[in-house]
Amino acid sequence: MIKRIYVWEFPVRLTHWLNVLSILALAVTGIYIGAPYLFAVNENQFIMAKMRYVHFISSYVFTVSFLVRIYWMFAGNKFSRWRQFVPISKERLETLYGATAYYCFLREKCPRVIGHTALAGVTYLLLFILFLIEILTGFALYSQSHIGAFWTLMGGWLFAVMGEGTVRLVHHMITWLIAVFVIVHIYIAWLNDLSERNGLMSSIFSGYKSVEE
Amino acid sequence: MSTVRDDQSIWEGLSKKGVSRRDFMKFCSTMAATLALPSSFVPRIAEALEKKQKPYAVWLEFQDCAGDTESILRATKPTIAQIVLDVISLEYHETIMAGAGKAAEKARDDVVKNQKGKYIAIVEGAIPTKDGGIYCTIAGRTALDIAKEVCGNAAFTINVGSCSCWGGVPSANPNPTGAVGTGEAVSGITYVNIPGCAHNVENATATIVHYLTFGSLPPVDSHHRPLFGYGKRIHDNCERRAHFDAGQFVRKWGDEGHRRGWCLYEMGCKGPEAYYNCPTVKYNSGTCWPVQAGHPCMACAADHNWDAFGPIYKRLENVPGAGYQTSADKIGLGVAAVAAAGVAAHAIARAVKGKPKDEEDK
Structure with missing residues (x-):
């Protein structure tokens, strides 16, 4: 008997797709800002100005999406709660090992969970930490052209802790770590959808997963 | 060098030396502009310089290249150089003073003793602190010792050039002599930083003129730099900024873009993270500055630019542990x-x- 369960609530799906769109925009424009790869044919194209404009707009979308998702970790259903991301219960620790073993071909089957496996949860926790660092270093760099207490609070204070060059380097490198995450994330989602036949891929659109009873 | 000061005002001294009233007013206007004051302040500055006597000043030189002294002496318009040197009564300056040996040391000691708490200490060069500060000694005394005495007894200290502000080149990694700026070496002193490599003499003079006109030092940022000179970003006042926004960049030295004066961002320009009035006040009596000459900004007026701002000709730091060419x-x-x-x-x-x-x- 296959049952359809409402797993991903609307805010979870919304922030997921806002993240997808804003990260894509941020990466494309950010890599240009870091090392302008396009050649301007004439001076009326304002490529850098447009890239920065899109980068800054996307960064605000991304930041708000991040904050909404953090809020939903405390307000949403059990599949979106913070406990999914912090493996502290014995059961979660077991699925952490189980899922890792499955991906290393040490086990035949992935632990059956309705929400995230503990391994996925930990990965997302690390991802959220990367997001946070990216937001802080991003606003730190932004505060160089936008002087004010707000931007100092949002990240400008970092310059008291580390050098300007380091902030820039960290901001740059995390982009690539996120790119690595995206590659692995899409593959594993596809793999899971295929092997579990739980409609994982469509669940991030519809919110529903198919679960065997 | 005479230690006896005449009692005439700054303006009287200048007019006796042949500086015309017109040049004097031009100087006052330049100072008002540098201090970001409206032109209505020009008469007030002129009035202050007409009434006030020259403050005594002692110029100390430690670990440095004398570039900041050069900066003062290289003013191309003779009257401006005259005015700059005549705004203060420079009693001691190792590089340009005529006196030597004991006579020179006495000139300095006299100011410290007789004008205690009233004179201005101007410091050029970093102060080494390692091994008891032995890496820079003058007349058998360490730089640290001299700075403690001279800066400690001054009304305030002006650090000219990046070396005396935060250590500059001598303090760059691995900093073998433990070089630091005056503010760090001598605790408890009142000081203003006028960084730059070399410093821009107009900023140092404007600071003194501000003191003479308003009786106080100009407002400063968290690095003790006057806001009038270091409050604006180079990138925002850069003459090549339009090329940045347009996406027109110099990619190689001497390429088409370089010849046409495009943006030096790709060549490692630090203008987007450097705060300085370099593009507006400029060097060599306002004729040129690095970016105008086709060289990227290296954030010379920023704290620890050698270590904290990455390679001079690259936008991004090297990844620690990876080779120099690996981005x-x-x-x-x-x-x-x-x-x-x-x-x-x-x-x-x-x-x-x-x-x-x-x-x-x-």
């Missing part, structure tokens, strides 16, 4: 490629291994 982007792309290859290998391995039995049953 963060190359490494990032490599890591992403490895991840993609790993994913592909996993998919193939899974296909070869076959599905678990119960899945096949379904």
Whole structure:
């Protein structure tokens, strides 16, 4: 008997797709800002100005999406709660090992969970930490052209802790770590959808997963 | 050098030396503009310089290249140089004073003793602190010792050039002499930093003129730099900024873009993170500044620019542990490629291994 369960609530799906769109925009424009790869044919194209404009707009979308998702970790259903991301219960620790073993071909089957496996949860926790660092270093760099207490609070204070060059380097490198995450994330989602036949891929659109009873 | 000061005002001294009233007013206007004051303040500055006598000043030189002294002496318009040197009564300056040996030391000691708490200490060069400060000694005394005495008894200290502000070149990694700026070496003193490599003499003079006109030092930022000179970003006042926004960049020295004066961002320009009035006040009596000459900004007026701002000719720091030619982007792309290859290998391995039995049953 296959049952359809409402797993991903609307805010979870919304922030997921806002993240997808804003990260894509941020990466494309950010890599240009870091090392302008396009050649301007004439001076009326304002490529850098447009890239920065899109980068800054996307960064605000991304930041708000991040904050909404953090809020939903405390307000949403059990599949979106913070406990999914912090493996502290014995059961979660077991699925952490189980899922890792499955991906290393040490086990035949992935632990059956309705929400995230503990391994996925930990990965997302690390991802959220990367997001946070990216937001802080991003606003730190932004505060160089936008002087004010707000931007100092949002990240400008970092310059008291580390050098300007380091902030820039960290901001740059995390982009690539996120790119690595995206590659692995899409593959594993596809793999899971295929092997579990739980409609994982469509669940991030519809919110529903198919679960065997 | 005479230690006896005449009692005439700054303006009287200048007019006796042949500076015309017109040049004097021009100087006052320049100072008002540098201090970001409206032109209505020009008469007030002129009035102050007409009434006030020259403050005594002692110029100390430690670990440095004398570039900041050169900065003062290289003013091309003779009257401006005259005015700058005549705004203060410079009693001691190792490089340009005529006196030597005991006579020179006495000139300095006299100011410290007789004008205690009233004179201005101007410091050029970093102060070494390692091994008891022995890496810079003058007349048998360490720089640290001299600075403690001279700066400690001054009304305030002006640090000219990046070396005396935060250590400059001598303090760059690995900093073998433990060089620091005056503010760090001598605790408890009132000081203003006028960084730059070399410093711009107009900023130092404007600071003194501000003191003479308003009786106080100009407002400063968290690095003790006057806001009038270091409150604005180079990038925002850069003459090549339009090329930045347009996406027109110099990619190689001497290429088409370089010849046409495009943006030096790709050549490692630090203008977007450097705060200085360099593009507006300029050097060599307002004729030129590095970016105008086709060289990227290296954030010379920023704290620890040698260590904290990455390579001079690159926008991005090198990845620690990786080779000098390996950029963060190359490494990032490599890591992403490895991840993609790993994913592909996993998919193939899974296909070869076959599905678990119960899945096949379904």
